[in-house]
């Protein structure tokens with residue numbers, strides 16, 4: 001039986017009851033007149049969450065990985081050069097996907113815990129006077145390390161070099177939880193998934209596509225079928241749509257927009273700050289190497305030498321019924337991750353912090369019980385909002 005506790009993994013998130021019910025609707029004929037308003041509501045809601053003034057939102061029955069593939073295959077051709085940084089599991093996997101599609105990836109390798117290297121990108125783009133680079137890939141929020149990258153900075157680097165490459169951004173674990181500005185940042189392809197900031201079950205790949213990316217689509221020759229934007233744009237739903245999830249997506253966007261995106265981001269920041277205070281209280285440190293890189297949706301915490309983060313996560317699940325994120329790739333075993341995105345409150349965050357503290361103490365991490373909880377409590381008390389008035 002699953003635990004009654006909330007999860008503290010960095011997605012899928014806990015699903016608010018109202019969204020769970022919005023997904024659980026009777027079967028609808030997607031060719032009936034009832035479907036288009038439901039579909040339009042979801043797409044227009046996503047446009048507002050992405051802060052998109054122009055372009056298209058395309059929704060696939062897939063996970064975020066499908067969104068990566070859709071972005072790449074619809075706008076690029078075999079052998080095209082793309083620029084990407086490898087600084088965590090997800091940036092690494094997106095690079096792997098590009099390579100399997102026979103793209104020529106210029107990889108900038110950075111230590112895990114750092115963000116996209118904006119200055120290095122600027123140098124490479126400025127030197128590419130023949131404009132061989134067709135796309136720059138940025139993982140906005142590296143979920144493996146809890147690191148946020150400066151997408152606006154990458155846009156500035158492209159503009160400074162007067163470089164026409166497409167800007168593709170993985171916002172799978174940032175969009176809906178952290179500020180994202182598709183049009184203002186000149187993002188050409190933005191990828192999200194239903195199970196993170198949108199707080200839904202997994203099952204939708206969400207892709208924002210700029211007018212420039214739509215123009216690139218016309219000449220792109222990488223093969224695509226299931227993920228072909230052209231079919232989506234021409235037919236709306238070239239195959240059976242995930243109607244329940246789309247209904248949930250409309251409701252999720254309404255929920256985010258009703259709270260106000262700035263309030264949603266401020267709430268995530270406040271909850272995340274409490275988690276980070278707890279980390280300091282434990283005498284530990286985040287994997288992200290500088291405060292400007294701290295993610296507001298997930299914190300990866302570096303464990304002392306000799307403590308296995310994966311064993312810690314297993315223990316937390318077995319002993320307390322609480323799920324934390326294990327370390328991935330290069331930081332597997334060295335970190336554990338507390339996911340703090342979606343509909344969390346400070347009270348829920350405190351329960352996760354308390355459970356992490358117990359699990360660490362059990363595993364021999366020299367933490368004083370209560371130290372992290374007290375540090376987070378102090379932060380939440382000092383920054384409290386009136387939950388009744390806020391509701």
Ligand code: PLP
Nearest residue numbers: 063064065090141143172173193
């Ligand atoms: N990108 C990031 C930043 C992620 O965190 C994830 C999954 O956690 C993915 C891409 C892949 O998404 P999915 O697992 O939905 O395919």
